[in-house]
Amino acid sequence: MTHINVLDPGASPLDYYGYELRRLREASGLTQKQLGDILNYTGSLVGQIETARKVPTPEFSERADAALGSDGLLSRLVELVLRSQLPAWFRQVAELEARATEIGTFQANMVHGLLQTRAYAGATLGALDQTDLDDRTAVRLARQRIFEKTKPPVFWMVISEAALYQEIGGRETMRGQLAHLLNFEHTPRINVQVLPYSAGAHPGLTGSFTLFRFASDPVIVYTEGYGSGHPSANPDTVQDCSLRYDHLRAAALSPKDSAELIRGVMEDRYGEQLA
Template sequence: MANIQSLDPSASPLDYYGWELRRQREAHGLKQGQLGEIIFCTGSLIGQIETTKKVPTRDFSERVDAALGTDGVFSRLAGLVLRSQLPPWFQPYAEMEAKAAYISTYQAQLVYGLLQTEEYARAVLATSKPDDLDGLLAARMERQRILEREQPPLAWAVLDEAVLHRPVGGTDVMRRQLARLLEFITHRWIRIQVLPLSAGEHPGLAGSFTVLRFDDHPDIFYTEDMMSGHMTANAESIREASLHYAHLQAAALSVGDSAALIACVMEERYGDPPEQGAVA
C-alpha cells in the first residue's frame, strides 16, 4: 500500500490545498489517475500537489473546480497558495500592492514585476537559484492578476533606459519583453515612461523605489536590497519619495516618446526573429 503523507491543513496554505484536494477527490470516489484523466494531467502530478511537492497553478485549480464541482474553492485557494510562495520579506508588500489604488514606481535595473513577461520573470528569478523556481514564477505571475480587474490600480512606471538594454534572458526574451511593454501603451490604467541615459544625474541614482497610494490607508514607500524589502508609511519619507518621483517623471521622455524609444531599441538591439527557413 502506498505511503500516504499525513498533512496538517493548518500548517500552510499549500498544506491546506493538498489536504482539501485529496479530501474532495476521495469524496468523489476518484483515484489520482482518474482525476488526472478528467483534468488532462498525470496522476503523479495530482499526488505531488496533494503532498505539497508541487505548487498548483491557477489553471490547474480552475480545472479541478470544474471537474469536482467545487464552486471556485480551489481557484480561490490558489491565490493564497501562490502568494505564500513569495519570499517572506516580500509578502507584506505584495499584499499592499494588491490593495493599492495608485502605484508609482521607478525601476533602475529591471522591468517592474507587474509588467514582466513569464520568460523575463523566469530569467530574473533564476539568478537567485531558488529551490522551487516554478512556484516562485507562478507567484509572480499571480501578482499580475490585479491588472486584470474591472478597475485595476493606476500604475505609472518610470524605467531607466538601461533596463531596455540589459539583455535579461537573451535576445528573444528581451524582444518579447519590450513588445509587451508596447502593448501597455494602449492600456487605460498603465503609463510607462523611459528615463533616458542623457538625463545624467537624477534623484533615482540611489536605486529603485515604489510609492503605493490607497483610498483608505496611508501611503507606503517601498525599497528593497539584495536580502530584504523595506516598507514605511512615514509621512516625511513619503513626501521625499514623491518629490523625487516628480523630478524623475519630469526628466523622463513623454509616454509617446518613450514608446518610440522602446520600439527603436527593440528593433536595433534585439531585431526581428528570423523568417522560418531563412539561411544565415
C-alpha cells in the same frame, strides 16, 4: 499497499490546499491520473500538489474547480497559497499591491515584477538559485492578478533606458519582455515611461523605489535591498520620494514616445539577425 502521505491541513496553506484537492477528487471517484487527464495535466502533477510538494497555479485551480464542482473553493485557496510562498520579507509588499489604488514605481535596472513575462521573471529569479524555479516564478506572476480585479490599481512605471539594454535571459526573452510592455501602450491604467540616457543626472540615481497610494490610508514608500524590503510611511520620506517621482516622470519620455523607443530597441538590439 501504497503509502499515502497524510497531510495536516492546518500546517500551511499549501497543505490545506493539497488536503482539499484530494478530498474533492476522492469524493468524485477519480484517480489522480483520471483527474489529470480531465484537467490536461499529468497525474503525477496532481499527486505532487495533493502532497504539498508542488505549488498549484490559478489556472490549475480554475480547471479543478470546474471538473470537481467545488464552487470556486480551490481558486480562492490558491490566492492564500501563493501569498504564503513569497519570501517572508516580501509578503507585506504583496499585500500593499493588492490594496493600493495607485502604484508608481521607478526601476533603475529591470522591469518591475508586475509587468514581467514568465521567461524574464524566471531569468531574474534564477540568476543565482535554480531551486524550485518554476514554483517561484509562478508565485511572482500570480501578483499580476491584481490587474484582473473589478477596480484594478493605476500602475505607472518609469524605467531607465539602461534596463532595456540589460540582456536578461537572452535575446528571445528580452524581445518577448519588451513586446509585453508594448501591449500596454493603449491601456490607460498601466503606463510605461522610459527615462532616456539624455536625461543625464536625475533624482533616481540613488536607486529604485515604489509609491503606494490608497483610498484612505497614508502613502507608503517601498525600497528594497538584498533579501530585505523597507516600507515606510514616514511623512518626510514620502514627501521626498513623491517629489523625486514627479521629477522623474517629468524627465521621462511620454508614454507614446517611450513605446517608440522600446519598439526601436526591441528591433535593433533583439530583432532577428541575418546569417
